[in-house]
Amino acid sequence: MRVSKLEIIDFRNIHKFEKNFEPGGAIFFGKNGTGKTNLLEAISYCAFGKSIRSASDSELINFSKAFFRISAKFSFNHLENIITAANDDHKKLIKIDGTKISKISELYQYVKVVYFSPEDINLISGGPTNRRKFIDLAISQSSYKYLEDLRLYHRILKQRNALLKSDFSRNEKISWDTKFIEIGTRIIISRKKYLKEFIPGLSEKYFFVSGKRENLDVEYKHSFPTSEFEEFSNSFANHLERIESDEMRLQRTLAGPHLDDIIFKIDNNIARNFGSQGQKRSLVITARLVQADIIKRKDSEAPILIFDDVLADLDRGRAQRIMDLLGEEHQIFIATPNIELYEKFNLERIDLENLLNEK
Amino acid sequence: MFTGLLAELEKNLKKLPGIGSKSAQRLAMFLISNHQDDALKLADSIRDAVEQYTNCSVCNILTEYEICKFCSDAHRNEQLLCIVENTQDVFLIENTQEFNGKYYVLNNLLSPIDGIGPDEISFPQLISLVKEREIEEVVLALSPSAEGESTINFLAAELTEFVQKITRLSTGLPFGGDIEYTNKLTLGNALIRRYSV
Numbered sequence: 001m002r003v004s005k006l007e008i009i010d011f012r013n014i015h016k017f018e019k020n021f022e023p024g025g026a027i028f029f030g031k032n033g034t035g036k037t038n039l040l041e042a043i044s045y046c047a048f049g050k051s052i053r054s055a056s057d058s059e060l061i062n063f064s065k066a067f068f069r070i071s072a073k074f075s076f077n078h079l080e081n082i083i084t085a086a087n088d089d090h091k092k093l094i095k096i097d098g099t100k101i102s103k104i105s106e107l108y109q110y111v112k113v114v115y116f117s118p119e120d121i122n123l124i125s126g127g128p129t130n131r132r133k134f135i136d137l138a139i140s141q142s143s144y145k146y147l148e149d150l151r152l153y154h155r156i157l158k159q160r161n162a163l164l165k166s167d168f169s170r171n172e173k174i175s176w177d178t179k180f181i182e183i184g185t186r187i188i189i190s191r192k193k194y195l196k197e198f199i200p201g202l203s204e205k206y207f208f209v210s211g212k213r214e215n216l217d218v219e220y221k222h223s224f225p226t227s228e229f230e231e232f233s234n235s236f237a238n239h240l241e242r243i244e245s246d247e248m249r250l251q252r253t254l255a256g257p258h259l260d261d262i263i264f265k266i267d268n269n270i271a272r273n274f275g276s277q278g279q280k281r282s283l284v285i286t287a288r289l290v291q292a293d294i295i296k297r298k299d300s301e302a303p304i305l306i307f308d309d310v311l312a313d314l315d316r317g318r319a320q321r322i323m324d325l326l327g328e329e330h331q332i333f334i335a336t337p338n339i340e341l342y343e344k345f346n347l348e349r350i351d352l353e354n355l356l357n358e359k
Numbered sequence: 360m361f362t363g364l365l366a367e368l369e370k371n372l373k374k375l376p377g378i379g380s381k382s383a384q385r386l387a388m389f390l391i392s393n394h395q396d397d398a399l400k401l402a403d404s405i406r407d408a409v410e411q412y413t414n415c416s417v418c419n420i421l422t423e424y425e426i427c428k429f430c431s432d433a434h435r436n437e438q439l440l441c442i443v444e445n446t447q448d449v450f451l452i453e454n455t456q457e458f459n460g461k462y463y464v465l466n467n468l469l470s471p472i473d474g475i476g477p478d479e480i481s482f483p484q485l486i487s488l489v490k491e492r493e494i495e496e497v498v499l500a501l502s503p504s505a506e507g508e509s510t511i512n513f514l515a516a517e518l519t520e521f522v523q524k525i526t527r528l529s530t531g532l533p534f535g536g537d538i539e540y541t542n543k544l545t546l547g548n549a550l551i552r553r554y555s556v
Contacts, residue, residue, distance in 0.1 A: 145547065159506070168476065172476060172513055174512070175512035175516060178512045179512065
């Protein structure tokens with residue numbers, strides 16, 4: 001997977017940008033505020049159809065301008081696609097080869113990007129929402145069915161919460177619960193299947209990154225008790241039955257995959273509580289690398305890797321070992337004010353200060 | 360920008376499904392400019408239809424009679440009942456010419472968010488109708504959305520005691536369609552529900 005050309009008009013602080021990229025990728029460097037991250041964000045906008053920094057589209061438009069436009073040429077399995085993304089008059093418009101798409105998720109099968117963001121640290125330090133978001137997006141990138149299940153699940157969840165606030169009949173509750181349990185179970189099973197591939201890769205890579213000193217464990221934490229002798233759907237249904245009076249009192253759903261969590265442990269200590277900044281940082285970077293590996297295995301083509309200066313707060317050893325893990329098959333984009341850190345990468349260097357100010 | 364009566368007309372036209380500002384303005388200009396006779400006829404027929412049409416007292420279909428033509432049709436199978444969301448769906452099913460039973464219109468789907476429970480989908484009337492007519496088969500012809508699915512589950516659970524056979528519409532490939540142009544979800548469903556030939 002490669003992006004060979006990028007054109008931008010009025011996206012964030014970038015008024016105009018046009019550049020062809022080499023197959024290996026590029027390093028964007030320059031002082032803070034020159035627009036390095038904005039370039040990375042523009043590339044990833046083509047993969048996710050929205051800002052990776054969860055900004056709304058209107059915040060992305062260059063100050064005092066009416067619209068933004070990104071156009072990029074991608075190649076995937078030897079096929080070229082031109083993705084254009086624009087926001088004009090509050091309307092998002094994304095096209096693949098000139099054809100307008102109706103769902104953002106249609107992009108997922110054309111552009112595969114793994115984005116290493118400074119905010120990724122929340123995957124460990126933050127609340128469970130961050131971890132669910134991580135795994136949900138990772139699975140969605142290669143499964144349209146999972147995405148459809150998530151959408152349906154959240155719709156039913158909303159209805160079920162409203163139901164718990166009302167005066168309902170037995171059969172009315174059962175009718176919502178049936179679908180809730182069916183889709184909820186499917187989501188849990190998909191996540192566990194993903195983790196089965198994800199965890200061994202992560203443990204192995206993290207052991208290496210830590211200088212063969214730290215062992216990593218990952219657990220999927222259910223919001224209801226499970227047993228190896230019982231199907232998930234039964235455990236889930238039984239639990240909902242047990243907590244029904246609590247749910248009615250609190251008027252909301254108290255179990256289900258929307259409340260599950262993933263626990264990362266370093267040497268048996270919960271990373272969220274006991275991990276150092278460096279450990280957390282190297283753990284999330286490693287997690288992204290494994291996510292990229294899984295995409296590569298599924299698509300038999302390596303996704304584009306985008307690094308928003310995430311190696312900066314690691315010690316030399318860890319940073320070096322992470323760089324050692326980066327395979328040549330990926331196209332890599334890096335944004336950094338300190339180019340020396342990435343000396344060993346033989347990537348094209350793009351000095352943003354000169355490039356963007358020339359215009 | 361329109362003002363006065365014309366703005367009022369535009370505002371009312373915009374309430375119609377599929378009509379935005381531009382279309383509403385164009386329609387409003389059309390109505391008051393060269394086609395005044397047609398416009399007044401339209402106004403009359405809107406008034407007539409709105410005033411005359413009510414829900415059938417048996418099945419809730421919108422009709423100009425107390426009891427609709429389907430309910431009063433003696434050639435239709437009384438023991439076969441098709442449950443749909445709205446009157447438009449009745450005509451869609453009629454167009455297939457595959458159904459010769461009677462209809463029942465819910466006018467809503469279960470949706471706690473909107474405060475719609477069993478009473479709002481005319482369920483009490485439905486259950487008494489089912490008991491009274493000794494219905495043999497109920498066809499649940501509802502959309503496979505979150506709300507449709509849960510309404511299907513609900514009705515199936517409630518009716519099972521009184522009806523021998525409860526069915527729902529199949530999901531899968533469109534007839535005469537091309538596999539190539541079928542979306543993934545539909546094709547996936549068709550595969551899951553494949554049958555022997």
